[in-house]
Amino acid sequence: ILLAEEVRDREVVAISVAGAFRKGKSFLMDFMLRYMYNHASEQWLGDAEEPLTGFSWRGGSERETTGIQIWSEVFLVDKPDGRKVAVLLMDTQGTFDSQSTLRDSATVFxxxxxxxxxxxYNISQNVQEDDLQHLQLFTEYGRLAMEETFLKPFQSMIFLVRDWSFPYEFPYGQEGGMKFLEKRLKVKNQHEELQNVRKHIHSCFTNISCFLMPHPGLKVATNPHFDGRIKEIDGEFINNLKILVPWLLSPRNIDVKEINGSKITCRGLVEYFKAYIKIYQGEELPHPKSMLQATAEANNLAAVAAAKDLYNKKMEEVCGGDRPFLAPSELQARHGVIREEALQVFRGVKKMGGEEFSRRYLQQLEGEIDEVFVQYIKHNDSKNIFHAARTPATLFVVIFVMYVAAGITGFVGVDIIASLCNMILGLALITLCTWAYIRYSGEYRELGAVIDQVAGFTLSPSFVSMIFKIIAQRVKILPYRDDLFCSLKFSAVYKEQYL
Incomplete structure (x- = not known):
């Protein structure tokens, strides 16, 4: 989903709904889906007779959603400043149900x-002290992260109070919700533990807001066959829903995901998913330092991925599949420039963990770029017509030379050498036919690669130099043979007179 071509390099907005089980989270998410598909229309809620579809939901007392579910489509939204961002909707398992341990609930949250x-944060009826204490589980991580980066680790927290029963004290909606939350989170003459919870919540989230929602009506709560039709939902709930959902999802209000002050793309978010899931696989909840370490690793891996992506894109423009052959020296020069650009991208990303921690990821990036460059060299060489014809040309040369050598040595009577040349000629001919079959059929590619390597070595300067040295040494130590000289002279005179 996140690595699709059209979204992977877009900045991502990740919106999730979490809270206690059987409190209407998936029900709300499906109305958010309706808005994302129809936000251009004022009638985005759809027909009054239309059942509610999207994330799986139902009435009842048993849980429905398990784990974290991500909607299968990423929505592209234009921000007021012209940027196009990717919006991701996530539904989560309700916390503290009868089938989950405390660890399961804490992990999902x-x-x-x-x-x-x-x-x-989907809460029923009121914001109670235990609701705030559930958030406290993550405040220690927030404190550690702030010591590292001096930035608040989390962005927007929206307290959504469902089934609010006191509109005469604080009216439904955002305005009443903010007044209510301000009172609930106010640090005053409470016990020190309660004060610490409130201080940490304020220090860990950049934006904190609240929205008060009325009850959807008795038909929704008591009808076992309720399928989400708007006509069966209380009118006051619908009116506030028309305010809540656009308020949450309007392009002006959505926040791009940031970590350590850097905006995260869909590709980068994948790295964070991997890192966080890894540390939560153990039997115990991870220590806050482990969470910080995972964030720093994912932060650096996302920077590596962005730098590699830049390198690959620019190298494809230089010597990709549709580009002509490039001189090796020019390819090396372009690689050097693009490699440095990619390294600058990595260095330019704000990273956690410090310079020493990031150095090994920089070395990893350099190694991976050099490995990719080797593949680009091979790909570029394959476009060289002379390189492609090297193997058959080498074999033809061997066949021709052996044919001539066999003729000459046979003519002068050195039959052993002539037989050896004929044998090499036959082997070269068989090798040429084998190579042609491999190229045509695509079978036995490993054997074809060996033939190419041998042919390349045969034409290499080192091999040719070695042959000449051997010949020179043989000539120097070859004794003068009167009988051979006389035999050659007699043969020449005989042929001149009688043939």
Whole structure:
């Protein structure tokens, strides 16, 4: 989903809904999906008779969603400044159900909070002290992260209070919600533990807001066959839903995911998913330092991926599949320039962990770029018509030379050498036919590669130099043979007189 061509390099907005189980999270997410598909229309809620579809949901007392579910489509949205960003919607398993351990609930909540740029904390009826204490599980990570980067680790937290029963104290909507939340999170003469919870929540989130929603009505709560039709939902709930969803998802309000002050792309978010899932695979909840370490690793890996992507794109423009053969010296020069650009991209990304921590990822990037360059060299060489014809040309030369050598040595009576030349000629001819079959059929490619390597070595300066040295040494030590000289002279006179 996140690595699709059209979205992987887009900045990502990750919106998740988390909270206790059976409190209507998936129900809300499906209305958010309707808005994303129909936001251009004022009638985005659809027909009053239309069942609600999207993320799986149902009424009842047993859980429906398990784990973290990501909608299969990433939505592209134009921000007011002209940027096109990718919007990702995530539904999460309800916390503290009868089938999950404390670790399961904490893991899901932690992952969704760390991955999302906007976390909707779905709460029923009121913001109670235990709701705030559930957030405290992650405040230690936030404190450590701030010591490292001096930035707040999380972005937007929206307290969504469902089934709000006191509109006469604080009216439904955002305005009433903000007044209510301000009072609830105010640090005053409480116990020190309660004060610390509130201080940490304020220090860990860049934006904190609240929205109060009315109850959807008795038909929704008590009808076992309710399928989400708008006509069965209380009118006051619908009116506030028309305010809530556009407020959450309007291009002006959505926040691009940031870590350590750097905006994250869809490709980068994949690295964070991998890193976080890895540390949560153990039996115990990870220590906050482990979470910080995973974030730093993913941060550096995302920078490596961005730099490699730049290198590959620019090298494709230089010597990609549709580009002509490039002189090796020119290819080397262009590689050097593009390689340095890619390294600058890596260095320019804000990274966690410090310079020493990032150095090994820089070395990893350099090694991977050099490995990719070797492949580009081979790809470029394959476009050289002379390189492609090297093997058959070499074999033809061997066949021709052996044919001439066999004729000359046979003519002068050196039959052993003539037989050896004929044998080499036959082997070269068989090798040529084998090579042609491999190229035509695509079979036995390993054997074809060996033939190409031998042919390349045969034409290499080192091999030719070695042959000449051997010949020179043989000539120097070859004794003068009167009988051979006389035999050659007699043969020449005989042929001149009688043939």
């Amino acid at each position: 932690a992952l969704s909070t760390m991955i999302s740029s906007m976390q909707v």
